[in-house]
Amino acid sequence: xxxxxxxxxxxxxxxxxxxxxxxxxxxxxxxxxxxxxxxxxxxxxxxxxxxxxxxxxxxxxxxxxxxxxxxxxxxxxxxxxxxxxxxxxxxxxxxxxxxxxxxxxxxxxxxxxxxxxxxxxxxxxxxxxxxxxxxxxxxxxxxxxxxxxxxxxxxxxxxxxxxxxxxxxxxxxxxxxxxxxxxxxxxxxx
Numbered sequence: 053x054x055x056x057x058x059x060x061x062x063x064x065x066x067x068x069x070x071x072x073x074x075x076x077x078x079x080x081x082x083x084x085x086x087x088x089x090x091x092x093x094x095x096x097x098x099x100x101x102x103x104x105x106x107x108x109x110x111x112x113x114x115x116x117x118x119x120x121x122x123x124x125x126x127x128x129x130x131x132x133x134x135x136x137x138x139x140x141x142x143x144x145x146x147x148x149x150x151x152x153x154x155x156x157x158x159x160x161x162x163x164x165x166x167x168x169x170x171x172x173x174x175x176x177x178x179x180x181x182x183x184x185x186x187x188x189x190x191x192x193x194x195x196x197x198x199x200x201x202x203x204x205x206x207x208x209x210x211x212x213x214x215x216x217x218x219x220x221x222x223x224x225x226x227x228x229x230x231x232x233x234x235x236x237x238x239x240x241x242x
Contacts, residue, residue: 054202058138061194061201065145072147078192079148084160084185088167091182095175096242106233109242111174113229114218118166122214126162126207130154137198144197151198158199161190161207162214169215186211 065072077083096112099105135156139146153159164186172179190204218225236242 054200057201058194061191062138062144062197065147065195065197075192075195076147078188079196079198084164084189087185088164088182091171091178092167095171095178105242107174109233109236110222110226110229111171113232114215114222114225115167115170117218117221117225118170118211118214119163121217122162122166122211123159125210125214126157126159129157129210135200135203138200139197146198147196148193148198155199156203156206157210158190158193158203158207160193161186161199161204162210164189165208165211166214167211169212170219173215173219 065075092112092115095108097105099108130153133156134154137151137155138144139150165183168179168182168186170179171182186208190199190208193199193204194201233242
């Protein structure tokens with residue numbers, strides 16, 4: 053099923069130049085990640101009251117923790133199991149560069165969904181926007197021939213799991229978050 057779904061989605065590549073251009077924009081290593089980080093910067097400074105702003109800042113710190121946890125999980129998975137990229141084992145419509153790391157789980161999906169899952173708990177609208185960006189990013193990875201659908205689904209699950217872990221560890225992170233926020237305030241950055 054994973055293979056059939058990959059063929060269906062990647063089979064669309066190369067047929068509609070406008071769609072290919074949009075997918076190339078979404079799949080690159082800069083557009084979606086930069087947008088997600090800019091949304092975090094916005095959230096860091098957003099809030100009508102100091103208490104609201106502090107809650108937002110704590111959420112941003114949780115995103116950074118979830119980002120680190122998600123990357124660690126992906127790295128651990130890659131050390132245990134290596135799945136070749138689709139373009140390594142078959143003919144694909146490749147619209148992106150040839151990555152050499154393991155295809156499963158998708159690191160971009162893990163990171164995108166870690167961001168979205170943490171922020172969703174604090175700000176539903178912003179979390180939904182991040183979730184949409186993460187979903188488009190993941191879909192573009194399949195469309196452009198660099199991941200199988202199972203890779204991005206497993207990456208998304210890793211991201212949500214990392215977000216869950218860091219949210220559950222909020223009490224452990226709280227002193228560090230307080231230190232970071234207070235230091236940022238002293239530097240007029242919060």
